[in-house]
Amino acid sequence: MEKLGIKEKKKLLPNRTVFHGIVHGLSCPLIGKIKIDVQFGDKTHFRCEPIWFEMKMSGPKGIITIAGDYQKSLTCAAASSRLVESLVIAEEKHLLDRAVAMASEQPTIPSDPKDAEYQGSFQPAMETKKIALDPAHPE
Known part of the structure; x- marks a missing residue:
């Protein structure tokens, strides 16, 4: 951070990225992330874009570089x-x-719903009345 001229640690934002297996048996979180303006191109043709960088992680003997x-x-x-x-x-x-x-646990439904052996689980709550839906075909 010092080499980049970033002196305020408060510019670092928390990061949820965690590395596993770099330090044997331990997980290592990153120090944080920071948005830095980066300039692309040359003196005459350039563009400046803010880019997120993840800062390196600390290890038992200092900063770890991967x-x-x-x-x-x-x-x-x-x-x-x-x-x-x-x-x-x-x-x-x-x-x-x-x-x-x-599907194999479901009872088989007979092709004729009027089959006397078939007892459906639906039972009306009260007395029902038969109504012909199509007078031309009362059955």
Whole structure:
């Protein structure tokens, strides 16, 4: 922060990002994040944009700097993608198995609703009156 000319720590905002596995057995939160104006281009053609930066994290022996490895990142991303896909497939199979189990528990409904053996769970609360919906077809 000092090298960037930022002297006020109050400009740092809290950040919820946490790294795991960098310090063995511990999780390490970032120091914070800050918005800094960055100028792109040259003296004649330039643009200034505010950009959020996440500040480094502190470790047992001072500030920790992490160097990236793009090949390893791609490998990890592909592996996690396969893991997520397998978890989604497993969850969908579980839901399908539940639906099949629920369907097999349902009583079969006869094709003729007037079937004497079939006893539906619906019972009218009071006396009912039969009304023909279509006079041309009273049945």
